[in-house]
Amino acid sequence: MIELEGLTKRYGEKVAVDHLTFTVRPGIVTGFLGPNGAGKSTTMRMILGLDRPTAGDVRIDGRHYEQLKDPLTSIGALLDAKAVHGGRSAYNHLLCLAQSNGIPARRVAEVLDAVGLTAVARKKAKGFSYGMGQRLGIAGALLGDPRILMFDEPVNGLDPEGIHWIRNLMKSMATQGRTVFVSSHLMSEMALTAEHLVVIGQGRLLADTSMADFIRQHSRAYVRIRTPQRERLLDVLHEGGITVVETGGGALEVEGGKAERIGELAARNGIVLHELSPQQASLEEAFMRLTAESVEYHAHAEPTARVPQDWGAGWKGA
Numbered sequence: 012m013i014e015l016e017g018l019t020k021r022y023g024e025k026v027a028v029d030h031l032t033f034t035v036r037p038g039i040v041t042g043f044l045g046p047n048g049a050g051k052s053t054t055m056r057m058i059l060g061l062d063r064p065t066a067g068d069v070r071i072d073g074r075h076y077e078q079l080k081d082p083l084t085s086i087g088a089l090l091d092a093k094a095v096h097g098g099r100s101a102y103n104h105l106l107c108l109a110q111s112n113g114i115p116a117r118r119v120a121e122v123l124d125a126v127g128l129t130a131v132a133r134k135k136a137k138g139f140s141y142g143m144g145q146r147l148g149i150a151g152a153l154l155g156d157p158r159i160l161m162f163d164e165p166v167n168g169l170d171p172e173g174i175h176w177i178r179n180l181m182k183s184m185a186t187q188g189r190t191v192f193v194s195s196h197l198m199s200e201m202a203l204t205a206e207h208l209v210v211i212g213q214g215r216l217l218a219d220t221s222m223a224d225f226i227r228q229h230s231r232a233y234v235r236i237r238t239p240q241r242e243r244l245l246d247v248l249h250e251g252g253i254t255v256v257e258t259g260g261g262a263l264e265v266e267g268g269k270a271e272r273i274g275e276l277a278a279r280n281g282i283v284l285h286e287l288s289p290q291q292a293s294l295e296e297a298f299m300r301l302t303a304e305s306v307e308y309h310a311h312a313e314p315t316a317r318v319p320q321d322w323g324a325g326w327k328g329a
Contacts, residue, residue, distance in 0.1 A: 013190060020062060027053045027214055037188050043209050044195075055090055059086070060075070087161070157189075226294055237284070
């Protein structure tokens with residue numbers, strides 16, 4: 012379990028993390044979301060003792076990171092896949108980590124096999140692709156068989172097979188009762204992996220809730236309807252006090268979860284329905300709605316090229 016209480020980090024006048032309080036619990040995958048510059052990486056670095064908090068406290072199973080004996084056996088983390096000595100082989104990189112944490116050398120071969128790097132175990136890390144570096148970083152996180160796993164953008168550089176593998180690995184670790192804390196910008200992947208979400212913006216906590224509740228609270232739910240008896244259905248729904256919005260493509264939309272009532276009204280009035288489908292917005296839409304006011308860097312459409320006023324002033328033609 013990871014516990015944060017009033018965790019704060021300032022860099023001069025800049026507040027990177029602002030009184031964060033939340034708990035990452037075992038047995039589920041907890042997603043950590045926020046716009047660029049929200050403070051996610053700084054928070055993870057403070058959990059691992061790489062940055063010292065300005066105020067507040069963070070504990071790993073009740074202890075500060077520096078109090079952990081052989082920390083890799085308590086918490087395994089991947090924050091930067093490139094944080095590897097390029098002149099060392101994958102095997103020797105992991106062996107050094109193992110020896111410094113009292114982990115048996117045989118564990119090195121086990122995790123290399125688990126992440127699919129056995130064939131390149133003796134090759135130097137500087138020749139690895141980004142995806143191979145990610146796998147090596149994940150191997151390092153798994154090395155001590157820890158009860159807590161923390162990943163920052165773990166699917167970066169991985170091919171579809173690798174993404175599927177890391178997703179199932181995280182779910183499997185959580186099923187075993189471990190604490191799994193993962194940050195990612197890939198909303199579609201997070202929606203398939205996490206059960207609980209912690210969302211921050213400008214260093215402050217915006218949400219700490221289940222995936223299902225987060226989407227329900229911060230996105231639009233509606234029912235989409237298609238029928239060849241459009242005008243008749245509009246009259247029936249109006250008489251039933253149901254507000255309908257006409258959309259493009261011949262579809263109708265009704266806000267909220269009224270699918271059962273709409274179906275009953277249509278059946279009672281002999282109206283044929285070609286579609287009656289409840290729609291729930293995606294995690295991405297819910298995230299964008301919640302964090303709209305917390306985005307630090309806003310992109311805009313590329314401005315139209317302007318022709319200088321004196322362009323061709325001396326042009327005489329051909």
